[in-house]
Structures are given as structure tokens and as C-alpha cells.
Amino acid sequence: MKPLFAPSYHIFLKDSRSELRTRYALNALFMFVVTALSVILFSLGSESVSSDVLAGMLWVIIFFSSMSGLSRTFVSEEERGTVPTLQLIARPTPVYVGKLFFNFVLTFSLNVVIALLYIIFINNFVVSSEAIFWTTIFLGSCAIASSSTIIAAIIAKANTKGTLYPVLSFPILLPMLITVIKATQLSIEGAFFEEALGEFQILVSYTVVVVAVSVILFEFVWKD
């Protein structure tokens, strides 16, 4: 049994430290979220929009902010030329797991901020079932982190990184996006927790499948 958790944890620590030192992604992402929210606020004006549309728009913001931030973990390694070092000091799976966990923490904290700002600033968006809403945010973050990490590893090796990322991620993320939007609508309608269980099952199984396949495939992407 080769060690997995200790090296993964160290990769995670390394990424978190380097992120907290530069705050590149954090600052850019926070401003991105503020910008996107104000665009929506200005375009809505005094219009009252149905909550179904608002649930969709919340996930549009989340999707695009994830798309602008989550590729950093691998792209920055390529740009700084630190890939060979990482390949020497760690086996592929811990690298993947560490980066996955970092991306999960990043996207989850970001999504919580987005959701809070959204609830505060958009008056029509009233969450009736808090349990469903926050479970959706949590499981949605897991699902986004799972597929965007492996896609980030792929695009880090390509030429046009920025535009390629959403193009590759969207078809992969679509089943998950449809599910979270549906679950968010349920949380606005004030459904019972049991009614959203089907959605949560889809999200959990999606995350498990994508992570399992990524662990197998990451070796091919990572090794030159």
C-alpha cells in the first residue's frame, strides 16, 4: 500500500500556501463574482424575475467563475515550469488528489460567497428550504471540482488554455448543472428534503464516477 493521504495533503498545503501568498486567484475570482453580480443587477433593474430564472442565473455565475479560477492549479505549474519537480517528488495520484481537494476548497468557499451575495442583493431570490439549498451548493461544488480538475490537467498541456477550458468543461458539466439548477428551484419552492434526494443521488454518483475515472486517467495526462 503506497501512501496516498500524506503526499496529497502536502500538495494541498503547498497549493494553499502559494495561493495565500499571491492571492492571485482569490482576488481575481472575488472581483469576477462582484462584476458578474453587478452585471446581473444592472440588467435586471427594477424588473421582477421569476425565481426559476434566478436559480439558473446563480449557476451561470458559479459556472463561469469556476471556469476562470479552477484551471490555475495546473496552468500555473506549467507556466512556472514546476511540473518536472512535482513529477519527481510525488506519484501522479497524490498530485491529482491534492489538486482536487484544493480545487474543491476553492470552489466551495467561492460558491458560498456567491450564494450569500446573491441572497443579499437579489430580492426576489428567497430560499425557502435552507437544507436543500446548502446541500446543493456543497454537492454542486464537489461535482464542479471533480470534473474541472481533470479538464484543467488536460488544458494545461494545450496552447489556448483560457478559451479551451469552458469549451471542454461545458459538455462534461451539463448533466450536473441541469441537476443543481433543478435542486435550487426545489429549494426556492420550499420542497421537503426527501423530494430533492434524487438530485443529490445524481450529484454524488456523478462526482464518484468522475473522480474514479480521473484517478485512472490522470497518469496519462500528467506524464510527458
Add this chain to the structure above:
Amino acid sequence: MPKYFFWKIALLIWLTLVIVAGLLMPMVPVPHAWYELPIIPALEDKARIIFFHVPMSWTTLVAFIASMVYGILFLKTKKMDYDLRSVSAAGLGTMFCVLATVTGSIWAKFNWGSFWNWDPRETSIFVLLLIYGAYFTLRSAIDVDEKKATLSAVYSVIAGVTAPFFIFVMPRIMTGLHPGAKGDEAGSTPVAQLHMPANMQVVFFASIVGFTLLYFWFFNLKVRSARLEQSIHQP
């Protein structure tokens, strides 16, 4: 005699018969003779698209799976020939996908009144188109051949494991418009349910077999021409 000569002639006759039968078998209210098809209410002659449109979608799926399987074989063996087959299958898949989308869309205009309705099956074929588009965009963004092959194979596998989720996701968000949906749960999935009389089934499955063989023929040609092209560039 060229290789597979009789197969090609047989396929030509086979598909001609399918097209003739699909377009010409008369539709009557109460079918008696073996060649008579029942009139399906609200579809009438428009129902004939099933003989051509559904096999096209089926072939898209075959090509998608073939591309993914060759991708996996490439990852296992690292032989560039598998990558060549994977791209060829994906290229053909894109062609059949566009054909299925366009024929379906034209049919939808006459049957449902608009070219596009985001019916579950329309959505899933749209996603397939997106996946193919992303696949080729990814390939064009990588210079080194082996890296290109590896990354696109990985991408096709990831797309292949997430695409089946639409089967579970779609029925939750909308009811199907597609024939066969008729309010039943199964109709709103991307996979078709078949309720056809026997003679219609014969033509339908003959068409599926014909289209599949046609795909393999195209595939064979495409792989051979791709190999030749490669041998010109890398002597």
C-alpha cells in the same frame, strides 16, 4: 476483384431496398397485406423518418463508442494507429451527428412547429455535437502528436462516462415530445422505446444494420486514407 467487392455490392442493394421500402410502403388505416404500414395518428407519412433518422443517431452512438474504445486502446498500447482510428471514428460520428440533428430538426419544424424545442433527445444530441466540437478543438490546440492523441483519448473517455447521466437527468426536467414519449416515463429519456408492427420493425432494423455497415465501410476508407496521408508526412 477488389477486396470486399461482394460486400459492397450487397450493401448497395440492401440500402437501396431499405430506402425504397421506407419511402414507398403504403400507409393504410387497417393494414392487411405484408407491405402495408398502419397510419400513426398525428404522424402519418412523417413517420417514415424513423427509417433514416433513428439509424443516423444510432450510427452516431456507434462512432462515439468506437472512438472512445480506440482511445482506451491507444492509452494502453501507445500505438499511434489506434489514435488514427479514434479520430476517424470521431470524424464520422460528427458527420452522422450533424445529419441526425438536421433531419430531426427539419422533421420537428413540420411536426412540432419549430426547428428546435429542447426535447430530451434533441438536448442529448446537441451535447454530443458539443463533445465532438470540444474534442476537435482540443486536438487542434496541441502540437505534439502523441500528446494530442493522449489528451484527446482521455477527454473522450471522460465525456463517455458523463454522457450517460443524461438518461437520469433528462426525465426530471422535461417531458418528451418525441414519438414514443406519449406521457410515459420511458419516452422522456434519450433512449427510444419501440412500439412498431412487425413489417415496420423489419425495415427499421434492416436500415439500422445497413447504416452500421455503411459506417464500417466509411471508417475503413477513412482510416486507410489517413494512414496514407500520415506516410506522406512522415516517411
